[in-house]
Amino acid sequence: MPKKPKPLRLPEPKNSNVRLPPQHTLYVATTGGGKTTAVKKLDTVPKGAQVVFFDPYRNYAGNKFKGQTVQAFTEFAPFARAVLAARKKKTGFKIALVKDANMQNLETFAAVVWSLGDGNKPALHVVIEELASAVETAGKLKGKAGELWRGGRQFGLVMHSLFQRMQEVPKTVVSQSVNWWVGGLASTSDAIYISKAKGFELDKLTSLKTAQNNSGRAQYLLFGNGIGNVVSGEVCCTS
Ligand SMILES: Nc1ncnc2c1ncn2[C@@H]1O[C@H](COP(=O)(O)OP(=O)(O)OP(=O)(O)O)[C@@H](O)[C@H]1O
Ligand SMILES: [Mg+2]
Secondary structure (H helix, E strand, O other): OOOOOOOOOOOOOEOOOOOOOOOOEEEEOOOOOOHHHHHHHOOOOOOOOEEEEEOOOOOOOOOEEOOEEOEEEOOHHHHHHHHHHHHOOOOOEEEEEOOOOOHHHHHHHHHHHHHOOEOOOOOEEEEEOOHHHHOOOOOOOOHHHHHHHHHOHHHOEEEEEEEOOHHHOOHHHHHHOOEEEEEOOOOHHHHHHHHHHHOOOHHHHHOOOOHHHOOOEEEEEEEOOOOOOEEEEEEEOOO
């Protein structure tokens, strides 16, 4: 049996501010569909923002993200200390936790992030790569992870989560994410789901091209809050 990690002592989030706008965003596309590239290149995560990453596959750790180097940690305590210190300032930072994608690691990450919520501070953007690898259910997302989507907004937490299939996305994430970035999809059933959920033409969803089939540029649709709020675009994945 591996030794049980010592629980971290974490404070509750502070200064609930119900006026903060909903901004949680989900990204869905087949593998190679440009999700990670979209997070890196579009401004759904603004340049200069305070950002933490759950980064099991080192998509961000050690690289530049919007001009700032992403500091990487492989243990929770130093990760938590670094983010706590960075949250004391108003300036942007990029800090990644590199741990296996499993529920226990996601829960501990979520508990650290939850405790750093503060409705009077700059927004804290939280990027979670491969949430589906850590979360077994497409149902209600439980625990502290679920809390981030349900209650994070009023404490300035902005969730960004990436998936390959719509059926992998927990219901909590579907209902709480006001923005949906959609790239080239894995199957027609994904397109049908999105078409129904957003009242959007099915053929425009099934015809989205991945970078591989479109000279290195991934096509996408970005649905915002409300019916009919959608923009289309391309992200260059080769540079
Ligand atoms: N640095 C790079 N140079 C050249 N091509 C790249 C680079 N990074 C990614 N690509 C290509 O860009 C495309 C989109 O990649 P991206 O990693 O953004 O997709 P993804 O949706 O995040 O996929 P996954 O679900 O596998 O993580 C892929 O075809 C990939 O091979
Ligand atoms: Mg990716």
